[in-house]
Amino acid sequence: MPTPVSHVFIHHTETPDQCHNETACVEAVRSVQDFHMDGRHWNDIGYNYLIGGDDRIYEGRGWYTVGAHTLGMNSRSVAISLIGNYESVAPPKQMLDLVQKWVECAVEKGVVSGLYQLHGHRDQTCTSCPGQHLYDIIKSWNKEDLT
Template sequence: MLCPTVKRFQYTFLAVGSFDKMFTLAGFALLVAHVSQAFGACPTIVTRHEWGARAPRSVTHFSNPAHYAFIHHAESGDCHDKTSCSALVRSFQNYHMDTHGWADIGYTFLIGGDGSVYEGRGWDVVGAHTQGYNSVGYGFCFIGNFMTKAPTAAAIQAAKDIIACGVSNGKIQSAYVLRGHRDMGSTDCPGNVLYGLIKGWPHY
């Protein structure tokens, strides 16, 4: 037997053209949004296959959720669409693998100027982005050079969203520490302007 609340939901959902149906559908959409957030819905990610990644030479996995989230910039040109961003990400991977001799692109995820997130090594894989801390943190790289300018608002939001996604899905500790690359070594990364911005973010 259905309880009165469930009966009313069933009735109003089926009552085509009624105000109750409109109200119930709106409430249902809101419920779905909250459930998605609660279960760690992530921003749309451009996969390795989509941007044309080479296969990694080897893969080392994390044993625990990451304690750190490190912010980087690529010190590169800007990109504002999937085509131009994908080309830059491929060039980063080639440089990391062919010049540095690394197993793969160094970063965990990369963020384009249009707010798209590009999968680097991805979740659960140890990267090569912050010497001495790769096994305890993920590296999030803004595509571009942010010494004298800020990333786009879309890129900043995407970075915050992918970090929150990691927390929600148990990839990053809830009490994680946010740092810029320069906090952990001798470098100007992630650029003066971006570094100034992240110092105001939660967990810094």
């Protein structure tokens, strides 16, 4: 994928729901990967990275491989997905802190342009992703910190 890209997309997995330890989070990442590869017939998990409730970041396709996460934007963005469903609850603060650190790291590495725009999946296509609570939170970042 040509870098730097200027768009970052935030997703939630919806299912599986939140995981709270490494064993459960590894299993959650595998189940998403199985769904994307066997259910959707993609060649790998769709997201570039995922974040678990165990406060770890899991590598999906990594920084430099075009993902399958946001139709029409895959080759021009990177995406991270928070494991869980954030339609009616907010993610724990540690997960949100990790999202911000991950974005900072992407900028430092030159994968993402310093003038990037941060979006929720629903900004690009008709979906509830990344859930109302998570969406409201990232939109508040957008105004204050990210442009």
